[in-house]
Amino acid sequence: MAQETSRDQVGLVVPAFIADGPVGESVAYLIKLSVQGELSSEDPVTKKRGYGRGISYFVPAAMRTHSHEEAARLARLNGLQGTVWGYATELPDGVAIQSFLSLNSTYEDFRVTRNELWQWEGRGATLVLGPPQQNVGFRSETLTNDLVKAFGSPSDLDFCPIDGGACVQFDDYQVARAFGRTDTGAIVRRGGVDYFLDFPDSGLARSEVIDYAGIFIAYARGNLNQVIQFADRYLERHGPSDAAIDVHLYRAAARARLGQVEAARGDIDAALELNPVSRRSLRYGIMVELAAVGKPNERSESYFQMLARTYGLSSEFDRRYASLDR
Helix, strand or coil: CCCCCCCCEEEEEEECCECCCCHHHHHHHHHHHHHHCCCCCCCCCCCCCCCCEEEEEEECCCCCCCCHHHHHHHHHHCCCCEEEEEEEEEECCEEEEEEEEEECCCCCCCCCCCCCCEEEEECCEEEEECCCCCEEECCCEEEECHHHHHCCCHHHCCEEECCCCCCECCCCCCCCEEEEECCCEEEEEECCEEEEEECCCCCHHHCHHHHHHHHHHHHHHCCHHHHHHHHHHHHHHCCCCHHHHHHHHHHHHHHHHCCCHHHHHHHHHHHHHHCCCCHHHHHHHHHHHHHHHCCCCHHHHHHHHHHHHHHCCCCHHHHHHHCCCC
16 A cells, blocks of 8 residues: 555545646645645534544655546555546646546455445335445636746655744655645644645636545545535535536435435536436436435435436446335
């Protein structure tokens, strides 16, 4: 393994983005800090703790093969659930990034409980739904030139001690763990000392990929109220898209698993409004109803009829639902 693993660990690998020059490394490192800085193990509503270790692991080199398959392999190599990767291109007036998230589909990691697998048992069958998508592409984003102006590479970042003292720079800058985030930067710990890293005002901290990555990690850790909180923020910041369908489905699942049935149904409606024949939305709609009433009902049957009529019984989930005792 390329990094330390534990039985309750959930996280994503973030390799340097594919780019000409160090900007790809800079983009990836700030994504790593932004994601990791928000991974509190505390439920934002109940204040319960104990959701395991949430991490984002930075790799200061780009993938040699640019594909979802290679990204998933990199995640497996590091004992994690997925990889955030992409391209960064310097423009005359900014930096364009194209980001992707690749999740492992069948890899058995070190965890005892895989919370991202939503399971329902009843009527003589067990139905399981994983994350809405394994491979996610995000809209391209253009960052301001402040990212390039602020530092040529992450080794130029200033680590400023929170307790006072001169700011310093580290050649091995990646040896730091973020445990807090503000609107302007991240709080990191290195060698027992807490530092603040001031991010350039490039727009990266409000990026779609960062907001989505936080939702997945919170969901896989089982911190369902944090999923709802992060999903609320995503939907406030970002417009309708294919990834937004997933966010509605993550929030629907979190709400249903917390017993918030009507709110979960609202998210299913919102997802289907974005794409009325989305397979994943129809399946999540079925699961919400099974979780709510414990058996097929009029809503779940209507979702299933649309699913079967449009795609046939194209997955094990579909076939198991079809076999349920009515």
